[in-house]
Amino acid sequence: MYPNWILQRASITPLRSALTYEGQTWTFQQVNELSLKRARQLTALGVQRGHRIAIMGPSTPALVVMMYACMHLQCEMVMLNRRLTQAEIAYQLEDSQATIVLVADEDVEKLPSSVPYHEFTAIENGKEQYVDIAKEWSLNQTTSIMYTSGTTGFPKGVRQTVGNHQASATASVLNIGLQADDVWLCAVPLFHISGFSILVRSLLYGNKVQLYEHFNVEAITQNIMDGDVTHMSVVAVTLERILNTLELNKAQASPRFKLMLAGGGPVPVDYLERASALHLAVAQTYGMTETSSQTATLASEDAMKKIGSAGKPLFFNQIKISAPNAQGEGEICIRGPHVTPGYIGRFAEKSATEEGWLHTGDIGYMDEEGYLFVVDRRADLIISGGENIYPAEIENVLLAHPAIQEAGVCGIEDETWGQVPIAFVVLKEAVTMENLKQYCEKKLAKYKVPKQIKIIDTLPRNGANKLLRRKLAALLASE
Amino acid sequence: MYPNWILQRASITPLRSALTYEGQTWTFQQVNELSLKRARQLTALGVQRGHRIAIMGPSTPALVVMMYACMHLQCEMVMLNRRLTQAEIAYQLEDSQATIVLVADEDVEKLPSSVPYHEFTAIENGKEQYVDIAKEWSLNQTTSIMYTSGTTGFPKGVRQTVGNHQASATASVLNIGLQADDVWLCAVPLFHISGFSILVRSLLYGNKVQLYEHFNVEAITQNIMDGDVTHMSVVAVTLERILNTLELNKAQASPRFKLMLAGGGPVPVDYLERASALHLAVAQTYGMTETSSQTATLASEDAMKKIGSAGKPLFFNQIKISAPNAQGEGEICIRGPHVTPGYIGRFAEKSATEEGWLHTGDIGYMDEEGYLFVVDRRADLIISGGENIYPAEIENVLLAHPAIQEAGVCGIEDETWGQVPIAFVVLKEAVTMENLKQYCEKKLAKYKVPKQIKIIDTLPRNGANKLLRRKLAALLASE
Structure with a gap:
């Protein structure tokens, strides 16, 4: 058994900063108390331990608190992408059989009609009902469910368990290190694994998250220049906008800024070279919904030596290339405690792995020193x-x-x-x-x-x- | 399944320094190659995967390589304390039913007569035989067995699994942080959990170990003054000798030195105050053989605020005080993935825990903020x-x-x-x-x-x- 991350973090370092948003900061104790209150309010509305619920809203502290409340209740959170059409949302709700949607007020209109929901403000203003919060979670408990867009056919709902998220966060820290005053800037959506994994790391590491609702390139670049933050997750296009802003300002990253984790597909070499010129450390990383974030990340000492590589597997996992061609290129396969146990809904019977290996559908190769290079999506x-x-x-x-x-x-x-x-x-x-x-x-x-x-x-x-x-x-x- | 730590570390960061001893340094790749060779030599001598073997020797690279070779072979290592009498060794060998003793040449005379053994140099000079090394280990696999001296009756052989060691090392890093160039000074015995856990952390973290065969207070204090090392494990008496040496030299710890982990019983408050005056950060920690090292450690930010406390539980575990008296003092009980699954030999049937809780026999209390204070051994x-x-x-x-x-x-x-x-x-x-x-x-x-x-x-x-x-x-x- 493993601890309830939110209770444990609040118990160990209650006074450390957990979250900053638009100039306001909450400690881990405050975030915990707010989320416990919200859990009691959800209980009063009939949400029970282990229920599968859907959740949708912009990246604000209200969403963070709502997610933590659901985690306190050990609910399985179906993370709804705010950009989905009503038909896509209807599909995910039907497939997941979520009992209710917890939705930010501004997103209510995005829901299909006749879907049962509770608005955030209604929950926040509602009455409370006592509920016993589990101090421990099991590794197999499903924390989050995210639908992968897939390339054809129906999206699949991917389970991400307590064990998956823990393995991912601990393997990451063994790669990139940790200091108590690290701050992770989050301008990626919380409903996506890139954003949610920042919350998980914050809870396990005791680090602050600097949260943005939108990708405000000016404010974010200022944070990086000022050293208000030490880490950030980007994709190629957001990295480029930051590079561009730094270049326009003839500025550089603060020495306090440590690392950009760049995922979501290969980063153009040109961007990596521009980042290098700006003293901005960028580690290309390779991960996906099925692996609860990173599987491979380039270690700091290799950043400039292996430009274009996604690095080596993180400590707890393994990567192999299946059926490589003469150039060593083949399908990337992944194994480890961060790999999903499987899907829900209509794909519940489908195994996510073959003999423990997740076949990613991505094409890549490992060079002679064991560095992974992701060439492309096989489907593309x-x-x-x-x-x-x-x-x-x-x-x-x-x-x-x-x-x-x-x-x-x-x-x-x-x-x-x-x-x-x-x-x-x-x-x-x-x-x-x-x-x-x-x-x-x-x-x-x-x-x-x-x-x-x-x-x-x-x-x-x-x-x-x-x-x-x-x-x-x-x-x-x-x- | 989890990776073979030695193979994985050598694969991820082959060229990082793994070990320094008397001025010589080995990389992770070198340590891995040496230990693979040693595993083949042990195989030629009849040691097989999963055998329970005993191991004894001074804290030298030869012992480290021998241990890693046994880990490659997934042997259960019975760690023999070099200070034991022949009668005590005979008891542990009989109780554990170890198939063979791997012993440093200089320690052969310490063995009871008629015990089967291989001397280190005989192994090192012996022929090699091919053996298939497992790339993965299971969490339940027993890595090490250490006999606790106990207070009365027969010593008990405590199992320490892959899962125990991993949980301990990852929970520790979430508390004290990590940088790639951290160096842990090891002058505690490798047969004891305080020393062996330094090797485990080195493999998981990719950090170098600066190894000492003896507690050479002058050389060690010089390392601390020069910043050659960043961490060290001490007990009260060795801490005092370092403090004394620093005081005599009117010197201080290098700013590069980060933390002394002080375990093995309460550290006198006087020492902590002297350390503070010398700018030497000391974190009192509480752990034991049954918990594969630390269970609680004072976080850096609390070091001076809670002098005398062993801190809060590390992230993955929990502590409670059983049957507290009016002052809140009672038996310290521990729960978590770092707690041994049990004993071997004559105590194999004895459960180590009651409803998941290890009853330590130590007396302590938690203050109103949740900090553990270890008062004493109940037996004392x-x-x-x-x-x-x-x-x-x-x-x-x-x-x-x-x-x-x-x-x-x-x-x-x-x-x-x-x-x-x-x-x-x-x-x-x-x-x-x-x-x-x-x-x-x-x-x-x-x-x-x-x-x-x-x-x-x-x-x-x-x-x-x-x-x-x-x-x-x-x-x-x-x-």
């Missing part, structure tokens, strides 16, 4: 005239062009070649199509040069700002 | 005229006297009072008995004043330098 692979084309490779080339802000590449059907790549770009300054084409032809083998380059305003991304390549093709179709 | 409690007298309290008073270097107190039978306390002291300068008596009478209630004070050269201590109070009474009897 473009096969053109028998050649494998990795969209990320073409995107990397495009992103190094001075006029290009963001880039996304996908394959479309082609009578001659089976598939051919096309590109979508967001510009930061004007450029001719001829210039872009010549640039690509200089940098890429002919079969990799995008057959079309489309200029658009924004790329389709998910709640974690991760590029959704399969939606690119749909953009073209809808033209 | 002196009951005099119905009053409880804690030897540690009297020892603390004696140790604050400028002429006294070490002090030990025990009870002897008394016709009038049932028991009365007597004291044994080691002097650092000449003092009259009259002076000592008056000093005690000024500082202690009458019933606590030792009825006799004996001056002796050394106090009886175990292999971990822990005072053995039950041997004090024997000293008196043997006079």
